[in-house]
Amino acid sequence: xxxxxxxxxxxxxxxxxxxxxxxxxxxxxxxxxxxxxxxxxxxxxxxxxxxxxxxxxxxxxxxxxxxxxxxxxxxxxxxxxxxxxxxxxxxxxxxxxxxxxxxxxxxxxxxxxxxxxxxx
Amino acid sequence: xxxxxxxxxxxxxxxxxxxxxxxxxxxxxxxxxxxxxxxxxxxxxxxxxxxxxxxxxxxxxxxxxxxxxxxxxxxxxxxxxxxxxxxxxxxxxxxxxxxxxxxxxxxxxxxxxxxxxxxxxxxxxxxxxxxxxxxxxxxxxxxxxxxxxxxxxxxxxxxxxxxxxxxxxxxxxxxxxxxxxxxxxxxxxxxxxxxxxxxxxxxxxxxxxxxxxxxxxxxxxxxxxxxxxxxxxxxxxxxxxxxxxxxxxxxxxxxxxxxxxxxxxxxxxxxxxxxxxxxxxxxxxxxxxxxxxxxxxxxxxxxxxxxxxxxxxxxxxxxxxxxxxxxxxxxxxxxxxxxxxxxxxxxxxxxxxxxxxxxxxxxxxxxxxxxxxxxxxxxxxxxxxxxxxxxxxxxxxxxxxxxxxxxxxxxxxxxxxxxxxxxxxxxxxxxxxxxxxxxxxxxxxxxxxxxxxxxxxxxxxxxxxxxxxxxxxxxxxxxxxxxxxxxxxxxxxxxxxxxxxxxxxxxxxxxxxxxxxxxxxxxxxxxxxxxxxxxxxxxxxxxxxxxxxxxxxxxxxxxxxxxxxxxxxxxxxxxxxxxxxxxxxxxxxxxxxxxxxxxxxxxxxxxxxxxxxxxxxxxxxxxxxxxxxxxxxxxxxxxxxxxxxxxxxxxxxxxxxxxx
Numbered sequence: 001x002x003x004x005x006x007x008x009x010x011x012x013x014x015x016x017x018x019x020x021x022x023x024x025x026x027x028x029x030x031x032x033x034x035x036x037x038x039x040x041x042x043x044x045x046x047x048x049x050x051x052x053x054x055x056x057x058x059x060x061x062x063x064x065x066x067x068x069x070x071x072x073x074x075x076x077x078x079x080x081x082x083x084x085x086x087x088x089x090x091x092x093x094x095x096x097x098x099x100x101x102x103x104x105x106x107x108x109x110x111x112x113x114x115x116x117x118x119x120x
Numbered sequence: 121x122x123x124x125x126x127x128x129x130x131x132x133x134x135x136x137x138x139x140x141x142x143x144x145x146x147x148x149x150x151x152x153x154x155x156x157x158x159x160x161x162x163x164x165x166x167x168x169x170x171x172x173x174x175x176x177x178x179x180x181x182x183x184x185x186x187x188x189x190x191x192x193x194x195x196x197x198x199x200x201x202x203x204x205x206x207x208x209x210x211x212x213x214x215x216x217x218x219x220x221x222x223x224x225x226x227x228x229x230x231x232x233x234x235x236x237x238x239x240x241x242x243x244x245x246x247x248x249x250x251x252x253x254x255x256x257x258x259x260x261x262x263x264x265x266x267x268x269x270x271x272x273x274x275x276x277x278x279x280x281x282x283x284x285x286x287x288x289x290x291x292x293x294x295x296x297x298x299x300x301x302x303x304x305x306x307x308x309x310x311x312x313x314x315x316x317x318x319x320x321x322x323x324x325x326x327x328x329x330x331x332x333x334x335x336x337x338x339x340x341x342x343x344x345x346x347x348x349x350x351x352x353x354x355x356x357x358x359x360x361x362x363x364x365x366x367x368x369x370x371x372x373x374x375x376x377x378x379x380x381x382x383x384x385x386x387x388x389x390x391x392x393x394x395x396x397x398x399x400x401x402x403x404x405x406x407x408x409x410x411x412x413x414x415x416x417x418x419x420x421x422x423x424x425x426x427x428x429x430x431x432x433x434x435x436x437x438x439x440x441x442x443x444x445x446x447x448x449x450x451x452x453x454x455x456x457x458x459x460x461x462x463x464x465x466x467x468x469x470x471x472x473x474x475x476x477x478x479x480x481x482x483x484x485x486x487x488x489x490x491x492x493x494x495x496x497x498x499x500x501x502x503x504x505x506x507x508x509x510x511x512x513x514x515x516x517x518x519x520x521x522x523x524x525x526x527x528x529x530x531x532x533x534x535x536x537x538x539x540x541x542x543x544x545x546x547x548x549x550x551x552x553x554x555x556x557x558x559x560x561x562x563x564x565x566x567x568x569x570x571x572x573x574x575x576x577x578x579x580x581x582x583x584x585x586x587x588x589x590x591x592x593x594x595x596x597x598x599x600x601x602x603x604x605x606x607x608x609x610x611x612x613x614x615x616x617x618x619x620x621x622x623x624x625x626x627x628x629x630x631x632x633x634x635x636x637x638x639x640x641x642x643x644x645x646x647x648x649x650x651x652x653x654x655x656x657x658x659x660x661x662x663x664x665x666x667x668x669x670x671x672x673x674x675x676x677x678x679x680x681x682x683x684x685x686x687x688x689x690x691x692x693x694x695x696x697x698x699x700x701x702x703x704x705x706x707x708x709x710x711x712x713x714x715x716x717x718x719x720x721x722x723x724x725x726x727x728x729x730x731x732x733x734x735x736x737x738x739x740x741x742x743x744x745x746x747x748x749x750x751x752x753x754x755x756x757x758x759x760x761x762x763x764x765x766x767x768x769x770x771x772x773x774x775x776x777x778x779x780x
Contacts, residue, residue: 105602
């Protein structure tokens, strides 16, 4: 079961990443954390394909926007559902073409509900 | 003496007519019977009597059947119908040199005919009279010729005067003066020198018919010099030099100048009141400069002075208007060019080609010694202007091949004014550049600040979520405080942006009804905790080009307020699609707003209730107003205490900038 509940969390802030990963683990998700877009792409290219991607936007090296571009360009990763979590007030799911967009600090229950939706 | 009637007929000046000048002792009957001889019609050369005048002798005009007198020529071949009763001898009036006319006599033949004695007497009377008549005629001719000259001069003066009246420019006045003016004065040469605007120099504007050594166009003569023209000009009175000797004496100190000058010269200073405008020099082949001639020349010069003055005024007005138009055009162009590159281009275009052939703007170190040039950098007539604004040196403006007219004081002012405006524009462009950089830096800062403030709240919120099971009440309190912090962070960032008057809208097609439902959905929790329910009613399809995020902010704010102050009673939202605008009304039935608070509720840091009762910064409605007004819309409120409040937002469907 744990193998199918995989999530790739792309987040540069160590505290946010650890807390969110810990929280998700409590709900039986298997979370792989990548600290920027570059590392996340490396994970995907290594063949570890998650069921869901949680993506921050403002990150060093490769930010969320560029990661997202690379992701949708590659047919192997393009269809992986992606939820954006960002402090940018202007980001919307329509603009980014993602499943959902949560603004930091997000409503934890709402985020968990959205994530759960993708594992039904 | 002859006991006869008589008539005198005089030959016209052109010798073509005989005109009756006097008639006496001729009665009506005589005129009737000898109409051909005594009538007052002028005789042409074809008239038979003219033959008499050509005969140069006393002639007895007789009928063919009449006996002739010995020694008297009779013109019997004339077909002149003469009455039997009258005899008409005619004597020529002539002097040694010329024929002046004819003396006719008439006598009643039935009383006594003319005899030889009578004829001799008639001849003597004619001879004596001829001399007097010839003298009188010649003095009349002299008077005529003088009058003709005067009339001719008068006509020429009229031509000059009317030409001067038509001359609008200085150039035209000078041309009229040295052409028609010289003709009117019977002059064969003319020179005109004008006092330069600065008033210290005479410059020759026109010279014709005078030797080149006299003066050439463009020559200058300092007014304080001993040059004869300068002396005459300063003296102000005309100088009359009627002979070569007089000219030579007057121009004694200017050798070579007079060598080729022949005839007479008139040097005529041109003044209006005490103001010297120039000098006109006329050369005539001969001239006596009598009172009449002097008078005419004075009139000519006076007319010319007024025409010149008028032309100068007209030209300076035109120049002034043209300069004003140029300054206005440059100012307008500079006003819309905010960046340094377009400002420098506008500046160089203002100077070339209007003012100079080339221009080069050299900015100071603060602009990295930036330069911008256009046109030709010739080595002649260079000029450098300092670019300074607000006491600060910004660089230099170098002009090459400055136009000749810019020697004039007004033009100097004009060029300096252009340079001053250029300086201000460079200064403004720099301020704009610095401001732009400052704004960019602030935007960057605000973006980072937002990120940095929200990220720790995210972690805290997740930690508290994890603590809900272990310490539920503490977690709830901490979560409420975090919610407050969230609001405060958002508002702080918004106030910072909006206080600088800078709200970058990102318009997109927004369905207002859908957006209101979305926001209401996000406020589910608040609806439950307040006990108020939001009822939404939509009319038409209200949509427009707006900034989705900012409009959502307004809706959130109004709905949150309605729930907060709604007293647990229902909140009504109405959205109407109305032609060019969309109306959004949010109405609660809560505590309402006191009348005196209604005025300031949209101001910054204002609230209708005390801060202890309800949390927040008191900037929510101020932010709403900023957003609505940035969209070109209006927000207002109607409220009665204890009855509730209604907030109304009217939004144009398109932003003004987009309509434009």
